[in-house]
Amino acid sequence: xxxxxxxxxxxxxxxxxxxxxxxxxxxxxxxxxxxxxxxxxxxxxxxxxxxxxxxxxxxxxxxxxxxxxxxxxxxxxxxxxxxxxxxxxxxxxxxxxxxxxxxxxxxxxxxxxxx
Numbered sequence: 706x707x708x709x710x711x712x713x714x715x716x717x718x719x720x721x722x723x724x725x726x727x728x729x730x731x732x733x734x735x736x737x738x739x740x741x742x743x744x745x746x747x748x749x750x751x752x753x754x755x756x757x758x759x760x761x762x763x764x765x766x767x768x769x770x771x772x773x774x775x776x777x778x779x780x781x782x783x784x785x786x787x788x789x790x791x792x793x794x795x796x797x798x799x800x801x802x803x804x805x806x807x808x809x810x811x812x813x814x815x816x817x818x819x820x
Contacts, residue, residue, distance in 0.1 A: 712748030748786040
């Protein structure tokens with residue numbers, strides 16, 4: 706994912722926690738807030754309770770790749786933080802991708818159905 710599309714500052718994560726609209730799925734929680742920019746920015750959180758660093762990095766890679774596939778169909782101008790839940794551990798990519806798509810659809814952020 707392009708660097709300009711990533712959320713990295715703790716202030717941005719704190720703002721989303723404070724002001725963001727939350728959408729829950731069994732595999733993840735997504736927090737969404739407008740950012741006033743012409744593009745979206747994405748952040749990913751994997752807690753230590755999900756496993757060791759190798760497992761957490763794998764989960765982050767799966768989430769990032771699923772979001773990258775959905776990015777062209779997402780309305781611009783939002784910050785989104787994806788928080789992995791324990792059920793995501795060991796899930797195949799297709800299941801994670803479906804979860805990302807479902808959550809973005811429930812948040813009414815998709816421009817069209819994207820496969």
